[in-house]
Amino acid sequence: MLNFTGKIRRDILLTKPAQRQECLAMLAAFLDTSGFSSFGLSDRRDEFSFTSENEEVAEYFLALVDKLFGVSMTVTEATRDPKHGRNKLTFSYSGENAFDYADEITDYSACNLEEESDMRAYLKGAFLGSGSCTLPRGGAKTGYHLEFVFPYEVDAEFFCEMLDKLQLIASIIPRGEKYVVYCKNREVISDFLGIMDAGSALKQFEEVSAARDESNNNNRKGNCDAGNADKSAIASAAQIHAFRLLESKGVLQTLAAPLRDTASARTENPTLSMQELAKLLGISKSCLNHRLRKLMQIYAKEEKEI
Secondary structure (H helix, E strand, O other), rough: OHHHHHHHHHHOOOOOOOOHHHHHHHHHOOOOOOOOOOOEEOOEEEEEEEEEEHHHHHHHHHHHHHHHHOOOOOEEEEEOOOOOOOOEEEEEEEEHHHHHHHHHHOOOOHHHHHOHHHHHHHHHHHHHOOHHHHHHHHOOOOOOEEEEEOOOOHHHHHHHHHHHHOOOOOOEEEEOOOOEEEEOOOHHHHHHHOOOOHHHHHHHHHHHHHHHHHHHHHHHOOOOOOHHOOOOOOOOHHHHHHHHHHHHOOOOOOOOHHHHHHHHHHHHOOOOOOHHHHHHHHHHHHHHHHHHHHHHHHHHHHHHHH
């Protein structure tokens, strides 16, 4: 079963960019983020390479390279990541035109992009290279988190500047020897998904957001109800204390029957709500409030005279 990152990746892989410059921007982003150190001249010959742990992503970019330059890349290294149980494949192309191809790709790195369509393509390529996104789960305290990992700080900074042009706000933080561009804002992440054309992932994102909002509202209501119950309990305890003092001083016995009945009902039923107490006395809630206020005023007057 795909996790949320996998669903975003699947949405992106459904289509390929139509324009050459968009293809180049997407490939540049992938090479900037995929974890391979660089591309350009090797020690022996012209070469450019990329590394991928995902077979579908690798096939996608191999097809882009073929579309752009009419060349095929070959596997030059295969390693196994025992910690994550994944294969890491390095694809390379070497030849007399490799440096020219690499040079054309670098022209479409984030620092050089002006067209929005190219920026969108770069954003997609960056996610395929090193992006991940997580959603809140169940009762966990973890929230929304979207990130892109870059080997070099300068590329991460250029990426953030490009995001500013798209009105997307993100931050940079070092993580080991790499640099992470991240966002935790729900609305901004929603905009990210829209720009990356991750339609089905965006739908799930909105469903999770709506469910979380409903849960938060229910929690707030529950907390409010609990808070009101606490206030009612405190008020009831204060009233009972006051009425017992009035009784001990002989003041309660001198009051009109409705006030005596109210004081007695409250003292004998400390946990009843105002609505329940009013029903017991056969009066309205506003009438009960009036009687209780009157009793507390009498108590306050007696307190001053002590």
